[in-house]
Amino acid sequence: MSSRSGSGERILAILDLFSENQTQWTPEEMMAYLGYSRPTLYRYLKTLKDAGFLISHPQAGYMLGPRVTELDFLMTRADPMIEQAKPELEYIAAQFPGTAFLVRWYGSKLLCVDSVVSVDTPKSSYPRGRPMPIGRGAISRAIAAHLPARDRRKLVEDYLDEFAVAGVGTTVEEVLAALRSVRTDGSSTAWGEVTPDVVAVAAPIFGVEKSPQGAICLTSNVTDVSSSTLIEIQNLIRDVSQRLSARLGVQDRQNGAVA
Structure with missing residues (x-):
């Protein structure tokens, strides 16, 4: 009830x-x-x-x-994050084979709101509009690692089983330690946690808020990602997330958003 x-x-x-x-x-x-x-x-x-x-x-x-x-149609044309991220998604997909995702974080849900594909047969279990799992995957950890401490702990407590299945840790403290490493690195990488045979790299996107608004991510077939390529992808995803965060922060301040 x-x-x-x-x-x-x-x-x-x-x-x-x-x-x-x-x-x-x-x-x-x-x-x-x-x-x-x-x-x-x-x-x-x-x-x-x-x-x-x-x-x-x-x-x-x-x-x-x-x-x-109808509202979905309007949202795609009104959301400043989608507007700012579109050329970045296209750039990421042009540099590396796979699918570049833009994900919104709201409440306790992760939702893909836009994507650009640069392969003929993309591998993705979560198309636009389908909520993504919490605890598993690069996007989830990129968001969780940058939540305020109290929110981060509660999320880990609520989804500890999912974090454990992903091999992140079996206790709250183990998962929090892993998330601190993600926070320090600025990006998160996952291998086959959400979709088999896929590697994903994600980084958070901020506006003026202290909590992340979403994330940028690239998923690629593991056969397309060498060790050196992975480093290049991680660097690019971090750079794009920082650019988007800077632009959205300026836009939010101009529109009178409150942190």
Whole structure:
């Protein structure tokens, strides 16, 4: 049952139900999960359906509607991080075979919001819009390593099993020590943790905030990455993350963002 009390929050709780594991919900399932009364739920569903956020089918129940697609279109044209990162993604992909990713960090989720591919058959388990795992992979550690200390510890505690599976550490202190190394290095590298036979290098992106807003990453087939090439990739990813952070920081200050 949702702990949200305001009507706006209660409506958002309905949208939060939808995930890759369950893309369709019946009213009965919603009432059982959220604890809403039938009249209240149907009032909220009508609001969401009228606005295009949901559509319904007699046999399937409710699913996300076309307004979500429209907002995605607008987001790709309004997000300054996407605008600033696009030429950098193209440059990275032109230098090395693979897929250059731009990832947004929000709440406790990692989400690819843009990418550029420079190979005919890219290997990726997480296309644009699919949340990435926490604890496994270069992107996750690049973000986690640069979170404020309290947030970093809580994230490690919440996802310790995932960090352990990735071989980062089996205790909170071991994982935190590994993340300190990532923080010192400025980038994170992972071999086959998220997608088999793929090496990934990632670095965080900051604005004026002390916490990372996202990350830049390159994934390549392991057969395309020699030891010397890996060093070149790591240097480039660090350089790009620093350039993007500097530009976004200036832009945030001009727009009046508060750290």
